Structure formats: structure tokens, C-alpha cells
Amino acid sequence: MSKKRSDYYIQSIKRAVQILNSFTLKEDELGVTELSERLNLHKSTIHRVLVTLEDESLVIKNQITQKYRLGIKLFELGHIVQDQMEIRAYALPIMKELAQKTEESIDLNILSDGKRVSIEKIESPHDVRRIIQLGKSLPLYCGGSGKALLAFLPDEEIDKVLHKEELIPLGPNTITNPVQLKEHLKEIRRKGYATSFEERILGSASIAAPILNYRGEVIASLSISGPITRFSKQKISKFVSLLKEAVSEISTSFGYPKTIIKF
Structure with missing residues (x-):
């Protein structure tokens, strides 16, 4: 039986992509709770992925609101x-x-x-x-x-x-x-x-x-x-x-x- 394309997915990467895709022009800042509810994932999972993305400059944390927005690295890649x-x-x-x-x-x-x-x-x-x-x-x-x-x-x-x-x-x-x-x-x-x-x-x-x-x-x-x-x-x-x-x-x-x- 041949494998489906989804059988090759790496779950942590898929979750990271889902988080990045959650940001829009209208919702350019999202918090852990919002992302957890939207993606039906545990807050601890969301937090771990966000910390990893932040360290790679793919997201940045607003220290005042404690929410996240897309990082400069995505701008560079898009360019x-x-x-x-x-x-x-x-x-x-x-x-x-x-x-x-x-x-x-x-x-x-x-x-x-x-x-x-x-x-x-x-x-x-x-x-x-x-x-x-x-x-x-x-x-x-x-x-x-x-x-x-x-x-x-x-x-x-x-x-x-x-x-x-x-x-x-x-x-x-x-x-x-x-x-x-x-x-x-x-x-x-x-x-x-x-x-x-x-x-x-x-x-x-x-x-x-x-x-x-x-x-x-x-x-x-x-x-x-x-x-x-x-x-x-x-x-x-x-x-x-x-x-x-x-x-x-x-x-x-x-x-x-x-x-x-x-x-």
C-alpha cells in the first residue's frame, strides 16, 4: 500500500507552519491562548513552537502585550x-x-x-x-x-x-x-x-x-x-x-x- 503525502509530514514543522499561517493583516498579533483555541493545540505546545520561531526571528514577541507577530526573517525570505x-x-x-x-x-x-x-x-x-x-x-x-x-x-x-x-x-x-x-x-x-x-x-x-x-x-x-x-x-x-x-x-x-x- 502506497503512503499518502501526509504520512511524510513532520508534526512539529506542520504546527509551526499552522501558527505562521494564523497571522493576517487584520490579526497581526496573536497570543498563546488565541492560537491554542484556534488550532486546537495545548498552550504548552504553542509556547514551545513560538519560542523556537522567535529564536529563528520568524516571529517576534511584543513585550507589552505578550503577544506575537511575524518576524523580520519572513520579510527577508519574502524579499x-x-x-x-x-x-x-x-x-x-x-x-x-x-x-x-x-x-x-x-x-x-x-x-x-x-x-x-x-x-x-x-x-x-x-x-x-x-x-x-x-x-x-x-x-x-x-x-x-x-x-x-x-x-x-x-x-x-x-x-x-x-x-x-x-x-x-x-x-x-x-x-x-x-x-x-x-x-x-x-x-x-x-x-x-x-x-x-x-x-x-x-x-x-x-x-x-x-x-x-x-x-x-x-x-x-x-x-x-x-x-x-x-x-x-x-x-x-x-x-x-x-x-x-x-x-x-x-x-x-x-x-x-x-x-x-x-x-
């Missing part, structure tokens, strides 16, 4: 989601145009806990093409998309990533020497784009460039990828030019001054 949604909304029409001009796969990646994650894609119309997996965490140190993100992070952030990540070879041309990789990242930053030829996947090539916000911070990367056999020198030159135009347009939407983009 991340909003940024992702905005990036996708701004990038998608430009990605479609880029896909039509290149006839290769296009994908949009963001940073997530020292990795890169694809959040939007348009696959090539060719039968032989790179298959992009949305939502999958991949390393930053190899592949065009990852390197375009990593190279434009502050130097101290780059050091943290390289210290945490084991530089294992994933493809024939993966750079696994930290010193060489840092020099390579400097070159990417100077050029404004990253290339990858069989660094992560045998027979695959990609070109990627960063999307910057109004503070000049990298918030995403956009890449063109496909079989290495279709990435001739002539096509690479064309792809780089088209990609730079695309990321410049998206970056401008996020407040990065178009007149000073140094690509």
Missing part, C-alpha cells in the same frame, strides 16, 4: 522570493528573443547557499540540445553560469565559496587548482562574461554573463548553452555580443546604469 519573481518577469521576454536569435538553450541562474540554481529556461529547438534542470543546485566553480556568478562576487565571498567547495573534476576541462581558478575568475570579471567548454558535461559548451542590480551586485546570470560542435569561433563571437546586450538590458531594469556597464 528573496519577490526578487526571483521580478528577475524572471524581466528576463523571460529577453530570453525568448535571445533563444530565437541563437537557436540554443537559454537559462537564468541565481545564487543559493553557495551554489547556483536555474529558475527559468528556454530549450533549443534542435533535437540535440542541452537539457536544463530547473531548481537543481550546481557548483559555482565550473560551467559558464556558475562562473559568471562567482566571478562577480566580492573577493571575500569568492574565498568563502572556494574554501567550502571541494574542487572536483566534473568534466575534462574543470579547473581544480584554486590559484588558477582565481586568475580565471579575474579574467572573466575583466571580459564581462564566462565561457565553458566541457567543464561540467562532456560535449557541452556555454557562454554566460552576470545580471547586476543598482548597487553593482550580481543577482543572476544568463547563459547560452549547447553541444560544443555548434559553438564555432564565429558563433561564439555572435553569442557573446547578443548575450552582453541581453544582460545589459535586464540589469538596467534593476537600476544598473546602462551608460557605465563595462562589458
Whole structure:
């Protein structure tokens, strides 16, 4: 007999989510007694969950009323989601145009806990093409998309990533020497784009460039990828030019001054 989805629930997490979902715009502060009655849970259970949520900044306690309201951490998490949604909304029409001009796969990646994650894609119309997996965490140190993100992070952030990540070879041309990789990242930053030829996947090539916000911070990367056999020198030159135009347009939407983009 197959298990139901609810069989996998962790009861304490479910209760925490139920408590968070109890807050509304009209009822932005709730006490232990109110939550206990509303959720039909013992006061001690409600209190334990609230203490845990408070320590994680997911709720905050009003010391005057002794009631709780949603915490700043939820605002931060919501802001991340909003940024992702905005990036996708701004990038998608430009990605479609880029896909039509290149006839290769296009994908949009963001940073997530020292990795890169694809959040939007348009696959090539060719039968032989790179298959992009949305939502999958991949390393930053190899592949065009990852390197375009990593190279434009502050130097101290780059050091943290390289210290945490084991530089294992994933493809024939993966750079696994930290010193060489840092020099390579400097070159990417100077050029404004990253290339990858069989660094992560045998027979695959990609070109990627960063999307910057109004503070000049990298918030995403956009890449063109496909079989290495279709990435001739002539096509690479064309792809780089088209990609730079695309990321410049998206970056401008996020407040990065178009007149000073140094690509």
C-alpha cells in the first residue's frame, strides 16, 4: 500500500507552519491562548513552537502585550522570493528573443547557499540540445553560469565559496587548482562574461554573463548553452555580443546604469 503525502509530514514543522499561517493583516498579533483555541493545540505546545520561531526571528514577541507577530526573517525570505519573481518577469521576454536569435538553450541562474540554481529556461529547438534542470543546485566553480556568478562576487565571498567547495573534476576541462581558478575568475570579471567548454558535461559548451542590480551586485546570470560542435569561433563571437546586450538590458531594469556597464 502506497503512503499518502501526509504520512511524510513532520508534526512539529506542520504546527509551526499552522501558527505562521494564523497571522493576517487584520490579526497581526496573536497570543498563546488565541492560537491554542484556534488550532486546537495545548498552550504548552504553542509556547514551545513560538519560542523556537522567535529564536529563528520568524516571529517576534511584543513585550507589552505578550503577544506575537511575524518576524523580520519572513520579510527577508519574502524579499528573496519577490526578487526571483521580478528577475524572471524581466528576463523571460529577453530570453525568448535571445533563444530565437541563437537557436540554443537559454537559462537564468541565481545564487543559493553557495551554489547556483536555474529558475527559468528556454530549450533549443534542435533535437540535440542541452537539457536544463530547473531548481537543481550546481557548483559555482565550473560551467559558464556558475562562473559568471562567482566571478562577480566580492573577493571575500569568492574565498568563502572556494574554501567550502571541494574542487572536483566534473568534466575534462574543470579547473581544480584554486590559484588558477582565481586568475580565471579575474579574467572573466575583466571580459564581462564566462565561457565553458566541457567543464561540467562532456560535449557541452556555454557562454554566460552576470545580471547586476543598482548597487553593482550580481543577482543572476544568463547563459547560452549547447553541444560544443555548434559553438564555432564565429558563433561564439555572435553569442557573446547578443548575450552582453541581453544582460545589459535586464540589469538596467534593476537600476544598473546602462551608460557605465563595462562589458
